Amino acid sequence: MDEHNSGRVTKDGIRIYQEADFAGMHKAGALAAQILDRVAPLVYPGQSTGEIDAAITRMVDEAGATSATIGYKGYQHASCISVNHVVCHGIPGDKRLKDGDILNVDVTVIVDGWFGDTSRMYVAGKLSRKSERLIQVTHDALFEGISAVRPGNTFGDIGHAIQTFVEANRMAVVRDFCGHGLGRVFHSPPNVLHYGRPGTGPELEEGMFFTIEPMVNLGRAETKVLADDWTAVTRDKSLSAQFEHSIGVTATGCEIFTLSPAGKFHPTWD
Numbered sequence: 594m595d596e597h598n599s600g601r602v603t604k605d606g607i608r609i610y611q612e613a614d615f616a617g618m619h620k621a622g623a624l625a626a627q628i629l630d631r632v633a634p635l636v637y638p639g640q641s642t643g644e645i646d647a648a649i650t651r652m653v654d655e656a657g658a659t660s661a662t663i664g665y666k667g668y669q670h671a672s673c674i675s676v677n678h679v680v681c682h683g684i685p686g687d688k689r690l691k692d693g694d695i696l697n698v699d700v701t702v703i704v705d706g707w708f709g710d711t712s713r714m715y716v717a718g719k720l721s722r723k724s725e726r727l728i729q730v731t732h733d734a735l736f737e738g739i740s741a742v743r744p745g746n747t748f749g750d751i752g753h754a755i756q757t758f759v760e761a762n763r764m765a766v767v768r769d770f771c772g773h774g775l776g777r778v779f780h781s782p783p784n785v786l787h788y789g790r791p792g793t794g795p796e797l798e799e800g801m802f803f804t805i806e807p808m809v810n811l812g813r814a815e816t817k818v819l820a821d822d823w824t825a826v827t828r829d830k831s832l833s834a835q836f837e838h839s840i841g842v843t844a845t846g847c848e849i850f851t852l853s854p855a856g857k858f859h860p861t862w863d
């Protein structure tokens with residue numbers, strides 16, 4: 594027993610949540626997803642990423658929820674907005690979107706103590722063919738990973754499913770950032786790698802809650818973090834995309850907590 598939960602923790606430090614906890618995660622995940630649904634009309638050429646973030650801050654407040662990222666390790670925004678060759682942790686600001694820019698918006702909210710963490714891709718104006726392909730492959734890679742989630746499989750099976758799919762499409766999986774356990778906390782064990790070998794890593798058990806959030810580059814996998822200590826970019830300046838869901842392992846597969854209430858998670862050109 595501890596202050597939060599009567600569940601057990603595995604030898605790898607992964608908390609096993611109870612059946613009743615799924616409802617809490619569902620509520621937090623649904624709010625995060627609904628906020629991302631409402632971001633779509635705010636993305637257009639000439640818009641600044643700071644304005645999008647300000648709108649997200651208002652949406653979190655109006656819902657009576659809390660942003661998990663404001664104040665997290667000194668981060669000051671309700672979202673990360675990662676444009677073009679920014680891989681993740683892009684800081685919203687005054688920079689205005691240009692026609693054809695692609696961007697990931699990543700939102701994490703806390704509802705009744707439960708964390709909902711999700712991100713998806715948007716486009717300002719007209720989507721190029723190569724960006725469309727990158728976004729589609731990244732989206733589908735996430736779902737290849739989700740398809741490998743069931744009790745008895747391992748975290749290596751998830752990473753392997755993502756990596757083989759991405760590489761079959763001649764793109765590169767970022768290795769410098771990973772998914773994570775979450776629940777009553779933002780980041781907890783395990784590290785959910787988006788590459789790997791079948792049958793390796795901890796075994797999946799019913800009641801594990803974690804994110805899968807593959808980042809895929811059109812060029813090489815290598816990244817670097819800028820002097821602001823947050824913004825991660827591709828070293829070769831190639832375009833990068835990411836999608837993220839928060840999920841819970843069930844007896845037969847998984848529940849996706851961050852599904853779009855409006856069915857809008859799919860790439861926005863649908």
Ligand code: MF3
Pocket residue numbers: 662665666668672673682699700701710773804806823837
């Ligand atoms: N939401 C991000 C994730 O997927 C974490 C962002 S931390 C921040 O884990 F401080 F950069 F916002």
Ligand code: CO
Pocket residue numbers: 710772773804806837
């Ligand atoms: Co995450």
Ligand code: CO
Pocket residue numbers: 699700701710711712837
């Ligand atoms: Co996130």
